[in-house]
Amino acid sequence: xxxKIEVAALSKSFGDHxxxxxxxxxxxxGEVVALIGPSGSGKSTLLRCLNLLVTPDGGRVRVGAQSxxxxxxxxxxxxxxxxxxxxxxxxxxxxFNLFPHKTVLGNVMEGPLTxxxxxxxxxxxxxxxxxxxxxxxxxxxxxxxxxSGGQKQRVAIARALAMQPEIxxxxxxxxxxxxxxxxxxLNVMRExxxxxxxxxxxxxxxxxxxxxxxRVVFLRDGVIxxxxxxxxxxxxxxxxxxxxxxxxxx
Ligand code: ADP
Ligand code: MG
Numbered sequence: 438x439x440x441k442i443e444v445a446a447l448s449k450s451f452g453d454h455x456x457x458x459x460x461x462x463x464x465x466x467g468e469v470v471a472l473i474g475p476s477g478s479g480k481s482t483l484l485r486c487l488n489l490l491v492t493p494d495g496g497r498v499r500v501g502a503q504s505x506x507x508x509x510x511x512x513x514x515x516x517x518x519x520x521x522x523x524x525x526x527x528x529x530x531x532x533f534n535l536f537p538h539k540t541v542l543g544n545v546m547e548g549p550l551t552x553x554x555x556x557x558x559x560x561x562x563x564x565x566x567x568x569x570x571x572x573x574x575x576x577x578x579x580x581x582x583x584x585s586g587g588q589k590q591r592v593a594i595a596r597a598l599a600m601q602p603e604i605x606x607x608x609x610x611x612x613x614x615x616x617x618x619x620x621x622x623l624n625v626m627r628e629x630x631x632x633x634x635x636x637x638x639x640x641x642x643x644x645x646x647x648x649x650x651x652r653v654v655f656l657r658d659g660v661i662x663x664x665x666x667x668x669x670x671x672x673x674x675x676x677x678x679x680x681x682x683x684x685x686x687x
Contacts, residue, residue: 587618
């Protein structure tokens with residue numbers, strides 16, 4: 438099996454609330470999967486299990502070459518193994534979480550300098566290149582407070598890419614933006630997808646999911662209710678639950 442992401446029998450509870458119920462998910466290299474579902478259905482928890490911001494209770498997670506089995510042993514890996522696992526994915530959140538006291542360039546260079554121990558002479562051109570890629574080359578010396586939400590989110594994407602992840606995870610990356618700023622962030626995501634980045638995108642932008650994602654996965658109450666080609670799931674869902682959820686967006 439040469440999937441880029443492999444999730445098997447993944448379960449997670451918070452107290453006595455089971456949030457993920459034996460979730461299975463395969464994502465092929467270069468595939469873009471949109472994860473949709475009602476609020477509280479477990480989308481963020483599933484995404485966070487892929488980079489171990491949340492520790493699963495059971496099941497198996499593999500991202501790239503990094504694999505962890507939570508079924509047989511609940512022991513967490515050591516710090517080095519954990520860091521390696523996490524470095525496989527880059528994550529973009531609804532809140533941008535930029536360092537306010539660092540410039541845009543400083544934000545993008547921070548990971549390469551401190552985590553990857555990259556030399557400044559190497560990290561700076563990398564960061565500048567990524568800022569150009571997200572259309573913000575001219576903002577390198579600005580502080581985040583001077584940027585619009587859409588610009589901040591594009592910096593956050595550049596910052597995640599600076600760690601050179603194999604997989605990008607987006608958790609409602611446009612939900613906190615004013616409507617007129619959503620497009621510029623979706624454009625960057627669309628470009629990444631076109632370049633062949635493997636991506637899992639939690640989104641309420643159904644039209645974007647239909648256009649950009651290869652597959653749409655519908656999660657409800659911690660269960661994958663439907664998983665299929667994006668246009669099929671969105672235009673003609675097989676499951677009544679998917680149809681009911683999508684009807685809120687028309
Ligand atoms: P979604 O992203 O689909 O809205 P989440 O994965 O954020 O859903 O949350 C799923 C359920 O798990 C919700 O009921 C939420 O309240 C609960 N939950 C999420 N994170 C925690 C946590 N750290 N502690 C307790 N409950 C949590
Ligand atoms: Mg969420």
